[in-house]
Amino acid sequence: MDTTDISKIVQEVLRNKGLIGPGSSTAKPPAQTIASAAAVPSSAKSGRAAVLVEPKKLEIREFPLREIGPDEILVKVEACGVCGTDVHCYKSDPFGLTPNVLGHEGTGEVIQVGANIKMDSVGKEVKVGDKIVTSLMETSPDCLIAKYNPAKANLSDDLKVYGLLPDEPNNHFNGYFGEYLIIRPGSSFFVVNDMSVELRCLIEPAAVVCHALERAKSCGGNRLNFRSRIVVQGCGPIGLLMIAVLRTHGVNNIIALDGNPGRLAMAKSLGADETINYKEYASADEIADKVRSLTKGLGAHWGFQVTGVPVAHANLYKMIRRGGGICEVGHFVDGGECAINPHRDICAKEITLVGSWVYNSFEYPNAYHFLQRAERIGLPVTSIITHKFPLEKIDEAFQTNLRQEGVKVMIEV
Structure with a gap:
């Protein structure tokens, strides 16, 4: 079978579907067909993530990457710091989350934006290529603490943090210790293009x-x-x-x-x-x-x-x-x-x-302005990042942390 035969077969299929008329030799799919094909970039059909399967056991696994919804964002993770809470989860799973993907001190690049998303949580335009940070999701509408005192939403019993979420059958990219993160509806997120990757990884602890x-x-x-x-x-x-x-x-x-x-x-x-x-x-x-x-x-x-x-x-x-x-x-x-x-x-x-318990989402802007100000007055805040490991060596990263070598350990994805 040569290219001419293949071309005839393709044209016959397109005629049968009504996409081209009789005798036509070219096809122009409708706009909705193009949009559907572009819903997930061809380079992002699957990705790896470090799954905590049981205490002190992390496995690098490959997962399919589902299509995002109109109120979601797909992020290509660049790096994530190892937090003390991650280490506690690694040692004993105190929150009963396993199996799950840890990592909440992270950052990455936007590679797809849902149709309904126009701005970040402080009104900045968000687009493909932007550098972004996120951590918290909105609490349930039934939470009385958040309802009657939004400034104390951090005390809600159902406070949700990326990297401290259970695994889901249709979404395994819930933490930053993976190649991708899906930012879901109800999340706070911030565009921080003017910061280094190291500084961005310090926004959450800041x-x-x-x-x-x-x-x-x-x-x-x-x-x-x-x-x-x-x-x-x-x-x-x-x-x-x-x-x-x-x-x-x-x-x-x-x-x-x-x-x-x-x-x-x-x-x-x-x-x-x-x-x-x-x-x-x-x-x-x-x-x-x-x-x-x-x-x-x-x-x-x-x-x-x-x-x-x-x-x-x-x-x-x-x-x-x-x-x-x-x-x-x-x-x-x-x-x-x-x-x-x-x-x-x-x-x-x-x-x-x-x-003092965690923080509220509206304190993220305060945090990144603090970091920028600290650098301007000569405080070497990124010097606390003393070790960097690739995702493949995440076990070694956690062991380094447990031995209290250095200060802040960072995973580069």
Whole structure:
């Protein structure tokens, strides 16, 4: 069979379908036929994703890529940071999500936009080729917390985060540890073309610290200003970004507390004025004495607890002056309990205690403006990304994180 025979067969099929008239030798399909064929780009029929199939077991699997709907966006993932929450899921599946695709500190390039999508969540035009970030989906209309207090939608019981969603039969691309992400209806998303891929991967954790800062500020008083003396306990990725956001906000007296000399050095570069290595002290009381020596003998005005270690929370009260405050940022999973003395630690000092839980979608713009401002004033925020791994080596990436090597581990897709 030669090309002439093939051409005759194709023309006969098209005549039978009514797409060309009798005797015609060319065909021009209707517009809807062209649109249907372009619904999923030919280069994106399937993609790989790292599936957590059980605790401590990730498998790279190939999945078909379904056609997106008119209110959805198809993203080609570029990179994603490994969050502490990802590591907790990897170790023990505390939320009962397996099998699923993790990853929520990610970013990628738009390769297809649903017909109904015109703008991102702050009114920027969105189009193919744009760089984008997303994390949260809208809560259920039945959620009374979100309904009566939208500013507290982050406390909804059905808060949904990409990378912390169960697998679905018709969509396996729910997290950033895969080649693609489908942004579904009801999601917040933001076009961030003017940022490097590293900076974009820090927007989600930056939203965490921006929210924590707002929680502390919500308590009123005069505790967070140029002369405030602040302790940040824990210099992991969130703690380091907490230091950076405080410095960017104008706080000039920041004390960083950690047991890793490398992380303490990084804390200095990101805005800490003083550092304390807790391993050099015999007790929490001695650490508190050191803090008081750096704060005119009174203790810090405010402390941010970012370790995720319960006993660290208990110890922080000793470092805070009377009338001061504490923001607990570090416990996104249940790490256990600790003992405090309500009289000595809270009542006698009139301590203000606030918790900080994730963030709201409207805090994403605040987060990326913070990161841009931090870079402009010379804070090397992207330096916290110390390791990069391809998707094929995601197990090695998680093991690196578990060994606490470096600071922030990033997966490049």
